[in-house]
Amino acid sequence: xxxxxxxxxxxxxxxxxxxxxxxxxxxxxxxxxxxxxxxxxxxxxxxxxxxxxxxxxxxxxxxxxxxxxxxxxxxxxxxxxxxxxxxxxxxxxxxxxxxxxxxxxxxxxxxxxxxxxxxxxxxxxxxxxx
Numbered sequence: 001x002x003x004x005x006x007x008x009x010x011x012x013x014x015x016x017x018x019x020x021x022x023x024x025x026x027x028x029x030x031x032x033x034x035x036x037x038x039x040x041x042x043x044x045x046x047x048x049x050x051x052x053x054x055x056x057x058x059x060x061x062x063x064x065x066x067x068x069x070x071x072x073x074x075x076x077x078x079x080x081x082x083x084x085x086x087x088x089x090x091x092x093x094x095x096x097x098x099x100x101x102x103x104x105x106x107x108x109x110x111x112x113x114x115x116x117x118x119x120x121x122x123x124x125x126x127x128x129x130x
Contacts, residue, residue: 001109002126003032004042008119020051025119031063036103040065046075054080057090069098077111086115092126 006029014022024047031040044061056078063071072095079088090111094104113124 001034001128002037002040003034004029004111004113004122004124004126006030006042006123007121011119014047020049020055023048023050023119025059027061027122029122033065037101038065038067040071044073044075046077054078055086055088057088065101067100069096069101071096071098071101071104075111079113079115084117086119088113090124091129 006027008025009028010026012024014024016022024045026045027043029042031042033039040063042061042063044059046057046059048055048057057075058077059075061073063073065071073092074095075090075092077088077090079086081087090113092109092111096102096104108129110127110129111124112127113122115122
């Protein structure tokens with residue numbers, strides 16, 4: 001459905017505790033769409049709880065398509081460190097009011113992604129969960 005390349009624009013530590021370190025991460029990205037989804041720009045904020053080997057995340061943001069439509073999204077994810085880099089899967093849902101892209105509201109999408117070791121860049125591939 002899409003490939004995404006992005007970078008972190010802001011990061012802050014929210015808490016440190018026995019469950020891990022809670023980090024808030026602001027991101028921007030470019031999306032190369034395939035099929036029904038056009039190219040787009042994305043911005044969002046995620047909160048991740050980083051443990052020693054795994055992490056969980058949840059986030060929200062908005063995609064703006066190249067034709068100006070907005071696609072608000074929500075995400076939950078889990079990742080593990082592989083070779084020093086976080087790799088993970090996220091489930092994404094949309095809640096757009098766009099008539100043109102209303103079909104995204106009826107589906108769940110899986111992101112298969114990887115972050116740089118220093119958490120400053122990421123890439124992922126999005127699939128429609130059928």
